[in-house]
Amino acid sequence: QSVLTQPPSVSAAPGQKVTISCSGSSSNIGNNYVSWYQQLPGTAPKLLIYDNDKRPSGIPDRFSGSKSGTSATLGITGLQTGDDADYYCVIWDNSLSVWVFGGGTKLTVL
Amino acid sequence: QVQLQESGPGLLKPSETLSLTCTVSGDSVSSATYFWSWIRQPPGKGLEWIAYIHYIGTTNYNSSLKSRVTISLDTSKNQFSLKLTSVIAADTAVYYCARSAFYSYFLDVWGKGTTVTVSS
Numbered sequence: 741q742s743v744l745t746q747p748p749s750v751s752a753a754p755g756q757k758v759t760i761s762c763s764g765s766s767s768n769i770g771n772n773y774v775s776w777y778q779q780l781p782g783t784a785p786k787l788l789i790y791d792n793d794k795r796p797s798g799i800p801d802r803f804s805g806s807k808s809g810t811s812a813t814l815g816i817t818g819l820q821t822g823d824d825a826d827y828y829c830v831i832w833d834n835s836l837s838v839w840v841f842g843g844g845t846k847l848t849v850l
Numbered sequence: 851q852v853q854l855q856e857s858g859p860g861l862l863k864p865s866e867t868l869s870l871t872c873t874v875s876g877d878s879v880s881s882a883t884y885f886w887s888w889i890r891q892p893p894g895k896g897l898e899w900i901a902y903i904h905y906i907g908t909t910n911y912n913s914s915l916k917s918r919v920t921i922s923l924d925t926s927k928n929q930f931s932l933k934l935t936s937v938i939a940a941d942t943a944v945y946y947c948a949r950s951a952f953y954s955y956f957l958d959v960w961g962k963g964t965t966v967t968v969s970s
Contacts, residue, residue: 830956
């Protein structure tokens with residue numbers, strides 16, 4: 741059981757928007773930057789969002805991140821079948837010097 | 851372009867020691883800029899961070915695995931390694947290596963992963 745709580749699954753139709761939440765506490769999300777990773781079936785995780793809301797080069801602006809208090813949210817607009825994947829929120833816990841992973845959310849694009 | 855490539859035994863028996871290596875290309879494990887991590891993913895489950903190491907010798911471990919894990923660097927081969935002793939079936943997973951910068955809070959480069967199965 742991770743200290744970062746994500747819904748096990750979400751689903752939406754192509755073209756629609758979906759949000760994935762990551763809930764924590766003041767000691768983890770509240771005090772640290774959140775990053776998000778996309779894991780397509782059978783592949784390694786890929787960085788989607790860093791520092792709560794920044795996108796690496798090459799990540800489309802359909803993907804967005806935000807953080808408020810002890811929760812973070814990944815948003816995906818204009819859903820495509822290729823977005824079918826698992827999504828993980830992650831923090832670097834600065835006080836413990838450890839990486840903390842959320843349990844992951846499986847996105848199904850119907 | 852930085853690339854990480856994991857290598858390992860594939861199959862082990864319970865109680866054996868798992869040894870994995872991550873070979874880094876396009877960057878140097880001796881760089882003061884980066885930390886190097888191991889992360890694993892049991893079949894059908896989520897990601898679990900195992901350990902990290904920095905060139906100057908700084909290491910840290912997941913508390914749940916600390917008694918069985920050692921991470922190390924081989925600068926001559928530009929590799930870093932993981933040893934996990936007394937493996938059990940629950941150690942069956944895909945093992946990934948990854949990079950992060952000391953001034954950042956994200957894992958920016960990942961290897962493709964190597965599958966390890968523990969079975970008698």
